Amino acid sequence: MTTKPNGFSRRALLKWLAGLSAIGALSSLLYRSRRPAATGESPHIISRSEWGAEDPDPSLRDEQGPELFNTVVVHHSALPRTDGPREIQAGHMHGRGFLDIGYHFVIDDRGYIYEGRSLAVHGAHASGHNAGTLGIVLLGNFEETEPTPGQLASLKSLIRYLVGKHPLTHLAGHRDFQPGKTVCPGRNLAARLPRLAAESGLKFGTDGYVGPEPASTTPALTQRVAPASPAPNANTR
Numbered sequence: 411m412t413t414k415p416n417g418f419s420r421r422a423l424l425k426w427l428a429g430l431s432a433i434g435a436l437s438s439l440l441y442r443s444r445r446p447a448a449t450g451e452s453p454h455i456i457s458r459s460e461w462g463a464e465d466p467d468p469s470l471r472d473e474q475g476p477e478l479f480n481t482v483v484v485h486h487s488a489l490p491r492t493d494g495p496r497e498i499q500a501g502h503m504h505g506r507g508f509l510d511i512g513y514h515f516v517i518d519d520r521g522y523i524y525e526g527r528s529l530a531v532h533g534a535h536a537s538g539h540n541a542g543t544l545g546i547v548l549l550g551n552f553e554e555t556e557p558t559p560g561q562l563a564s565l566k567s568l569i570r571y572l573v574g575k576h577p578l579t580h581l582a583g584h585r586d587f588q589p590g591k592t593v594c595p596g597r598n599l600a601a602r603l604p605r606l607a608a609e610s611g612l613k614f615g616t617d618g619y620v621g622p623e624p625a626s627t628t629p630a631l632t633q634r635v636a637p638a639s640p641a642p643n644a645n646t647r
């Protein structure tokens with residue numbers, strides 16, 4: 411076989427390289443456009459339709475009108491980081507009988523922010539404390555690993571944005587609402603929350619919780635309700 415040291419192959423190579431560089435520029439542009447905003451303004455939030463969310467159960471609503479959020483509650487997914495909003499939503503709706511994904515926002519390990527449950531309704535993320543608490547979950551298990559710098563930056567910019575939109579006064583970890591019952595959001599994230607609260611102009615802890623959640627609603631959060639059981643209030647699911 412003879413080699414062909416001609417101009418064509420060199421041109422083809424250059425063309426191919428140019429194509430690669432165009433793809434690189436495009437993906438870096440897309441990546442940048444999804445990076446969190448530096449201050450105040452809305453960070454880029456990947457919408458439910460963009461990530462392919464299932465529609466919520468039609469019975470999901472807030473009888474008292476739009477939810478007034480006083481406390482941000484931070485969670486970890488305690489799942490592999492590759493399990494994203496779709497996997498969490500499927501687990502919540504089809505595994506645990508929730509009416510939608512339980513969290514209001516999801517942040518992956520690249521710092522991408524995903525829209526979760528509508529902010530017009532209660533979440534289902536902190537058993538017995540879902541009235542007025544806005545749930546944000548970071549993908550990963552932070553008992554075992556550290557959140558990524560991208561996740562932390564996005565959490566901070568998302569909270570800063572939400573503080574400007576809702577009457578938030580406090581920030582807490584899930585475990586602060588259920589001490590002894592959960593380690594969520596994991597020690598490596600929990601340790602950062604007091605400082606994050608201070609930097610966001612919020613108090614750290616559960617004192618801002620107004621509630622109370624209607625007593626009839628609490629048992630349904632973690633269990634699928636058998637058909638014979640009384641219908642649980644939508645607020646917990």
Ligand SMILES: [Zn+2]
Nearest residue numbers: 485486584594
């Ligand atoms: Zn949690």
